[in-house]
Amino acid sequence: MKADATAEATTPRPLIIGVGNRDRGDDAIGPLAAQAFADRWPDRAEVLLAEGDLSDLSLRWRHDQFVVIVDALMSGKPAGTISTIDGLDHDLPSNRRLVSSHGVGLAEAISLAQVLERQPAGITIVGIEACQYEHFTQLSSGVAGALSAAVDRIRQVLDEYELDTVRPADGLGPPPLSVPASIKDNRGSP
Amino acid sequence: MTHKNVDFHVPVLARVEGEGAMHVKVEDGVVTDVRLEIYEPPRFFEAFLRGRDYTEPVDITARICGICPVAYQMSATHAIERACGVEVDGPIRELRRLLYCGEWIESHVLHIGFLHAPDFLGYHSGIAIAADHPEMVERVLQLKKTGNNVVELLGGRPIHPVNIRLGGFYRAPSRRELASLLPGLEEAREICIDLVRWTAGFDFPDLSQDYEFISLRHPDEYPFNEGRIVSNRGLDIDASAFEQFSAEEHVAHSTALHSHRRDGGWYQVGPLARWANNHDLLPHDIQALATEVGVGPVENNPFKSIIVRSLETLFAIDEAIRIIRAYAPPNRPYVDVPAREGEGWAATEAPRGLLYHRYKIDEGGTILEAQIIPPTAQNQPSIEADLKQFVEQHLHLDLEELELRCEQTIRNYDPCISCSTHFMTLHIDES
Numbered sequence: 161m162k163a164d165a166t167a168e169a170t171t172p173r174p175l176i177i178g179v180g181n182r183d184r185g186d187d188a189i190g191p192l193a194a195q196a197f198a199d200r201w202p203d204r205a206e207v208l209l210a211e212g213d214l215s216d217l218s219l220r221w222r223h224d225q226f227v228v229i230v231d232a233l234m235s236g237k238p239a240g241t242i243s244t245i246d247g248l249d250h251d252l253p254s255n256r257r258l259v260s261s262h263g264v265g266l267a268e269a270i271s272l273a274q275v276l277e278r279q280p281a282g283i284t285i286v287g288i289e290a291c292q293y294e295h296f297t298q299l300s301s302g303v304a305g306a307l308s309a310a311v312d313r314i315r316q317v318l319d320e321y322e323l324d325t326v327r328p329a330d331g332l333g334p335p336p337l338s339v340p341a342s343i344k345d346n347r348g349s350p
Numbered sequence: 351m352t353h354k355n356v357d358f359h360v361p362v363l364a365r366v367e368g369e370g371a372m373h374v375k376v377e378d379g380v381v382t383d384v385r386l387e388i389y390e391p392p393r394f395f396e397a398f399l400r401g402r403d404y405t406e407p408v409d410i411t412a413r414i415c416g417i418c419p420v421a422y423q424m425s426a427t428h429a430i431e432r433a434c435g436v437e438v439d440g441p442i443r444e445l446r447r448l449l450y451c452g453e454w455i456e457s458h459v460l461h462i463g464f465l466h467a468p469d470f471l472g473y474h475s476g477i478a479i480a481a482d483h484p485e486m487v488e489r490v491l492q493l494k495k496t497g498n499n500v501v502e503l504l505g506g507r508p509i510h511p512v513n514i515r516l517g518g519f520y521r522a523p524s525r526r527e528l529a530s531l532l533p534g535l536e537e538a539r540e541i542c543i544d545l546v547r548w549t550a551g552f553d554f555p556d557l558s559q560d561y562e563f564i565s566l567r568h569p570d571e572y573p574f575n576e577g578r579i580v581s582n583r584g585l586d587i588d589a590s591a592f593e594q595f596s597a598e599e600h601v602a603h604s605t606a607l608h609s610h611r612r613d614g615g616w617y618q619v620g621p622l623a624r625w626a627n628n629h630d631l632l633p634h635d636i637q638a639l640a641t642e643v644g645v646g647p648v649e650n651n652p653f654k655s656i657i658v659r660s661l662e663t664l665f666a667i668d669e670a671i672r673i674i675r676a677y678a679p680p681n682r683p684y685v686d687v688p689a690r691e692g693e694g695w696a697a698t699e700a701p702r703g704l705l706y707h708r709y710k711i712d713e714g715g716t717i718l719e720a721q722i723i724p725p726t727a728q729n730q731p732s733i734e735a736d737l738k739q740f741v742e743q744h745l746h747l748d749l750e751e752l753e754l755r756c757e758q759t760i761r762n763y764d765p766c767i768s769c770s771t772h773f774m775t776l777h778i779d780e781s
Contacts, residue, residue: 211510213456215460219491219492271477272480276488295395
């Protein structure tokens with residue numbers, strides 16, 4: 161596993177990446193939810209907004225960091241439906257469903273990180289089902305109504321991650337790095 | 351075996367901003383129909399700009415493209431400043447060139463490493479290259495990050511910069527801040543030289559056309575922001591005359607406008623055009639490297655555009671280093687640009703070619719007219735001409751190979767619609 165030269169010895173705070181174009185309708189939900197989380201809980205995580213090509217996403221996280229990616233999702237479910245997906249799962253849907261509007265998309269960027277052994281400790285994708293991506297339009301009502309729930313879902317994912325990685329009381333061994341149980345295949349629960 | 355009758359129909363371009371398709375038809379060994387059908391949004395933006403304040407296009411047009419926002423910002427600022435009778439010089443002008451350097455590095459490297467190189471190496475994506483050549487892809491990523499860093503420092507963000515305004519910048523960087531970019535740029539320079547040699551080692555399909563290459567030409571510098579619009583066939587005009595030279599037209603098979611010469615014929619913009627019209631302005635060591643890898647002052651094989659992009663990336667790195675070393679911060683980060691009634695024109699060099707903007711504003715600064723002609727619209731006829739010639743000359747290829755080469759022919763131009771690892775999924779109907 162490779163680590164950036166700037167990596168510190170301590171385990172870093174989780175990283176939340178809001179993916180999407182803020183000027184293209186529902187595609188804005190990723191940056192908006194990530195920013196809303198940062199405004200509400202500024203000390204819980206680093207927050208990064210990624211609005212274009214994602215080819216160098218792997219340069220933005222550390223190998224020992226837990227990453228939450230918030231992005232618009234297209235899978236045919238009602239707009240605003242929130243899903244959580246293990247981002248390091250090999251059957252991650254291509255970005256025909258995870259909507260990234262330009263350049264190398266999210267699924268490809270994560271695959272690239274895995275090929276280059278630059279994946280972080282864990283990636284959870286919080287996907288919000290979207291329905292329209294026109295330039296200079298607002299969020300659809302369904303997606304706008306899911307913003308608060310998306311922020312809560314990010315918090316829930318971080319809570320569960322932290323519960324799973326609490327160092328045992330006897331202090332034996334490093335904390336386990338595992339994907340929280342609730343994010344496994346629970347797509348569709350709003 | 352040589353195919354007599356072929357009909358490619360490509361209904362959907364996947365993972366691109368906008369939608370498009372391609373159709374190639376061959377009857378009795380003759381290409382009878384080539385259509386690149388794309389749908390781009392600039393018309394929408396022009397309508398959106400009308401009635402807005404003259405300060406707004408700098409931000410609004412940046413959002414047309416996630417890969418080349420700087421180009422849109424620069425063409426918009428230059429055109430509106432010209433309408434207002436303002437010229438920007440000195441350190442602010444240099445910072446604008448530096449910003450453009452960052453965007454060229456970002457955009458060119460993305461295309462070279464992830465979108466175009468797979469075609470030459472027989473991979474379906476940049477990720478597949480990474481599996482076999484991780485060191486090269488790591489270096490490509492590092493190179494791209496260098497460009498990101500330049501744009502982020504000057505623009506405030508790596509994508510859709512927010513620090514750009516009419517007259518300059520909201521905030522100018524300190525010398526120390528800019529100097530922090532130098533180690534990365536110097537390292538990137540060495541990587542880029544390897545990149546040039548790597549791309550030059552690819553096998554290039556045969557294709558050569560007698561192109562009319564159109565680009566900016568400045569008397570003293572390889573062009574980013576300023577210069578006259580010239581061609582290798584004698585065109586030499588100010589940006590204000592561009593719409594008298596080039597016309598846009600609707601074609602039945604596309605919602606995107608096609609550009610062509612008003613007096614007939616098509617032309618090409620982009621790296622090969624800049625190279626042909628400005629080769630003499632490049633530093634001698636880049637000219638020498640080009641000679642070493644077999645690229646002359648004029649390159650007519652569009653497949654070799656990948657080498658020229660690598661060479662232009664090297665130039666952008668060198669130019670960034672030069673600007674940073676000579677930088678002295680301006681007294682103010684911007685000059686005032688008071689509104690006045692007028693019309694302004696500008697063309698700047700987006701990574702994929704000449705990007706023209708025109709604005710007409712009233713005395714209060716309200717935009718009355720806006721016109722944007724992006725490089726991809728100008729290159730569509732050239733792409734179709736390449737496809738036609740390539741298919742005619744390569745009907746002996748098996749169909750799968752022919753399809754792949756057609757996609758590659760389109761990707762030679764780094765069209766905005768192809769900002770993805772796969773340009774399209776082809777469905778073939780062989781008559």
